[in-house]
Amino acid sequence: MAKVKILGKEFSHPKELKFADAIKAGFPSPAEDYRHDGLDFNRDLIRHPEATFYGRVDGDSMVEAGISDGDLAVIDRAVEATHGDVIVAYVNEEFTIKFLDLSHQKEGYIELRPANPKYQPIRISADDDFEVWGVVVWTIKPWKR
């Protein structure tokens, strides 16, 4: 989950007494100088907690890109979408996950490309009211249910 709580009261982690060990009497631990906070997915993988949303992949349109039905997508709205990114867009009254193809911008259209030959790319002309909803920054694949 993002570091965001319901009702938005506190957004920071509770403070810890980091060097509480140091006030203990006796022999100092030789590891103290190498203390590190540890690895935290919320802190290290989610760059913009306020802009991060989650989605569940529904279907096989991206299966050849390694994104399959049931995977979890971490979507960051703060990141600028560039050519080749996996993005989430809202098209025909549903959210869709596709590659963003900007190679035809000069010809007046862009494409949302699936990664499965069963599906056609979605073409979007410059006149359409279209927005990239967010950029997929991670997908999480369950191996064991």
Added chain:
Amino acid sequence: MYGIIDCDNCYVSCERVFRPDLKHKPVVVLSNNDGCVVARSNEAKKLGIKAGIPYYQLQEKFPRHQIAVFSSNYELYGEMTGRVVSLIRQEAPNYFRYSIDECFVNLKKMETADLKQWGEQLHRKVMRYVGMPISIGIAANKTLAKVASHFAKRYAGYRHCCFIDNEEKRVKALKLFPVEDVWGIGRRYAARLKAMGIQTAWDFACQKPEWVHYHFHNVVIFRTWRELNGEDCVPEEEMAKKKSICTSRSFNGMVSEFSDLRTHISNYAARCAEKLRQEGSVASAVSVFIRTNPFREDLPQYENFIEYPLYTATNSTITIVKACTEALEKIYRPGFQYKKAGVIVMQTSPEDAIQTTLFDMDADQFDKLKKLDRVLDKINKVNGTETVVLGSQQYALRSGKGKAEVFANVIKHEFRSPNPTTRWNDIIRLK
């Protein structure tokens, strides 16, 4: 300089983030229990849908219009506005949240910056990160910032940020601003001012101080007058915390038994106590009100409101629920069909400033109650709201069901959207 930042049509905008197809369509959000319209998109306002109209009237009056209707989903609105506040805090650390969708910011330390540009950038950032449109009003004090915010909303030319940064702009803005919309002037005072021929904020600001004193023996009004004239005199600490918390609801039917009414009141009281603890504040008095349905002229009518002091300011669930049920006993009359009830906890102050009275409980008991509340909050946080409740919050055993099950039938929310930011089962589906 101060800024007021608020979310445009907040609840509607929250719903639209996950329903981009509703971007240019009329959308309304209903109050608790699907009673009446509490939020409208600009398109719905243009159709002539007024705030507060009952839902059944909406159906009758606008049958041919495609209006998207949502039940209120405070879980979603709370989470989304929390994101907005977090972004505001990063840009303006000296902030205080005034309501679910409004935030004041003190910009004194940022006066070298181009504040107009700063506001426009903040709008763009919040729009991109959260999908929430915000408006920013900036001026020398909070009352004028509120005026600026109205202009930022009304005219696209401001690009969502209006900055009243000189005398000429202040005069121009106040001349265009109806006196009843001025922050701090209630409906009652606005009516009196209008009766005296005062139409705009400018008309009011031009009065002499003696005139204001003579006609309104009221500190708040005088302060408003001074702020319209450019002084900065509304203290921050007075606004940082609200003066009261209210939990009330219209029932989805009618209630006449004391025991049923007590269940509702206990729930509202418990909710208020929980909110107080979340805010770190305490209440020194509670109010309870009950009333029948004024639209059912065929039924006998009754309404009452009672204020009940707490001898020691508190936020303990047990103490507040007990006081509220005692208050209810005093105003409850049998033989009426009640339609609405509510609890208001008043005069909240920060928790660390509690003074116990001589006759009240001893320190030991005080500590015990505190521990109990902590345990209550912890269990309910981990296991879901109202997992553990007080006995009086339960329905009488005659139904043989737990409270949650019975209550699901009591509160109506037919058109509630999913909770894609707080529940894994509700996250968006990606085709």
